Amino acid sequence: MPPRQKSTSKIYEYSGLEEGTNLKVESDGTYYAAEVVAVSTSKGRAKAPVKVSYKGYEGYDEWVGGDRLRSRALKVVTPEKAAAKPKALAAGDVRLHYWPARGRGEQVRLALAATGTSFEDVTFDMADDAAKTAFFEKCRELGGNLTNNTPMLELGGKFYTQSTAIVKFVCARGGLVARRGTYEVDNIIAHVEDLRPICYKTIKFLGGVMEKEEFVDKSEMHLRNLERLLGEKQHFVENRMTAADICVYDLLDTMIETQVPGHLASNFPRLAAFRERMGQVKGIAAYHVTEQHKKLFAFPAI
Numbered sequence: 693m694p695p696r697q698k699s700t701s702k703i704y705e706y707s708g709l710e711e712g713t714n715l716k717v718e719s720d721g722t723y724y725a726a727e728v729v730a731v732s733t734s735k736g737r738a739k740a741p742v743k744v745s746y747k748g749y750e751g752y753d754e755w756v757g758g759d760r761l762r763s764r765a766l767k768v769v770t771p772e773k774a775a776a777k778p779k780a781l782a783a784g785d786v787r788l789h790y791w792p793a794r795g796r797g798e799q800v801r802l803a804l805a806a807t808g809t810s811f812e813d814v815t816f817d818m819a820d821d822a823a824k825t826a827f828f829e830k831c832r833e834l835g836g837n838l839t840n841n842t843p844m845l846e847l848g849g850k851f852y853t854q855s856t857a858i859v860k861f862v863c864a865r866g867g868l869v870a871r872r873g874t875y876e877v878d879n880i881i882a883h884v885e886d887l888r889p890i891c892y893k894t895i896k897f898l899g900g901v902m903e904k905e906e907f908v909d910k911s912e913m914h915l916r917n918l919e920r921l922l923g924e925k926q927h928f929v930e931n932r933m934t935a936a937d938i939c940v941y942d943l944l945d946t947m948i949e950t951q952v953p954g955h956l957a958s959n960f961p962r963l964a965a966f967r968e969r970m971g972q973v974k975g976i977a978a979y980h981v982t983e984q985h986k987k988l989f990a991f992p993a994i
Contacts, residue, residue, distance in 0.1 A: 704758030706731055706741055707871045708765035715763035717744050717756055729753060733871065786811040787846040789831050792818060793989035796855045796888075797843035799942035803859045805979035806938060807866025813984060814846070856881050856939065863935040873929040880921060880928045880936035884943045887914035891947040894994050904994040908952065912959075915948070919962045926969065933973070941970040951994050 709715075709731050716723040729743040732755075740755040758766055786804065790797035792815040804811045816827040828840070835841025835853045845852040845862070852858050860877070863869060870877050890910050893902040902910075918940060922928055928936040944967045949956055956964040970976060979985055 702758070702768050704761075705767035706758070708767060709742060709763065710872060713763065713765055715744070715761055715766070717746065718760040718762075719746075723762060724749070731872070785848050787814045788812070789814045789827075789834075789844040789846065790842045791815060791989070792987070794946045794991070798946045798988075799855060799939055800843050800845060800858050800862065801979065801985070802942055802976055803862040803866075803868075803935065803938045805975040806933065806973055807862060807868060808975050809862070809866065813988075818989075856885065856935075859938055860935045863938060868933050868935065868938070870929045870932070870934050873934075876929045877934050877936045880918075881939045883914065883917055883921070884939045887911060887918075888943060888947065890914070891943070891951065894951055895991055904952065907994060908955065911948070915956075915960050915963060919960050922962050922966060924962075926966075937966075937970060941967060941976075945971065947991070950991050953993055 709728050711728055711730060713728040715726060715728065717726045718724075725747045726744040727747065729745050732741045732743070734741075737755060740757040742757070742761065743753060743755050744761075745753045758768065786809055788797060788800055788804070788811055790800075790813070792813070801811070801813075816823045818824065828842070831841040831844055832838060834846075834851050835844050836851070837853075841851075841853045843853075843855050843858065845858045852861060860881075890902075890907065892898060893900045894904070894907050922940075925931050927933050928940060940963075944956060944963060949967065956967060971980065
């Protein structure tokens with residue numbers, strides 16, 4: 693057995709490794725082909741969190757750390773980079789360009805609130821058609837394309853578009869990310885996006901013609917899907933808050949509960965409980981009592 697290696701300044705990020713990943717493992721100075729059997733997040737296995745099985749050597753499975761692994765899926769960072777935090781932003785550096793309403797912009801506001809990020813709403817007077825036209829023309833210019841660029845996040849002079857992409861960006865910047873469940877986060881958000889257009893079909897002043905009974909019927913299977921995916925967990929992915937939770941909460945709070953009050957509690961108790969928990973998250977609860985939030989237009993009940 694080779695002498696014990698001295699500890700290095702490297703810190704390993706194992707989120708790219710999953711069951712079945714092929715890699716090479718060092719043993720007595722030689723690297724052998726192996727595959728991942730499991731990746732543990734237990735603090736007790738922090739130094740050797742990856743269980744590997746050597747190919748061609750049955751019965752020699754062992755737990756190892758990143759210093760003995762070779763894989764493109766294994767990320768290595770220095771303590772300085774691992775400890776680095778996003779650049780602090782001065783007051784006024786974060787602006788959300790959107791209608792003076794909740795709508796699609798609200799999920800971005802909730803992500804900012806949940807990550808403790810103060811922000812300014814940049815909007816227009818909905819009664820002033822000229823101001824509205826000028827606002828959207830400016831957003832198209834700043835957002836970099838000819839289609840609707842709202843909601844648009846301005847962060848330190850840079851502009852970010854596409855609502856769900858912004859939510860994921862804000863959550864990643866604030867540490868609300870899954871360790872390994874990137875697909876699961878995107879899957880939940882896709883479920884939300886399947887239901888959201890149905891919610892807009894009830895809004896009369898936006899041209900919607902759907903009545904309450906039809907809305908309840910057409911939304912039922914989507915809500916049951918979300919309730920099934922949540923199950924008994926507190927959060928949708930890895931039982932920790934991610935962009936998936938922000939997007940689901942926005943859908944439930946901004947659209948479903950607002951348009952059909954009491955519908956969740958009567959028919960989807962797990963989603964109702966989830967909505968209550970998310971509303972009590974420190975940053976979100978604090979945001980909800982501000983005048984900044986209260987003055988936003990909310991869709992009426994059907």
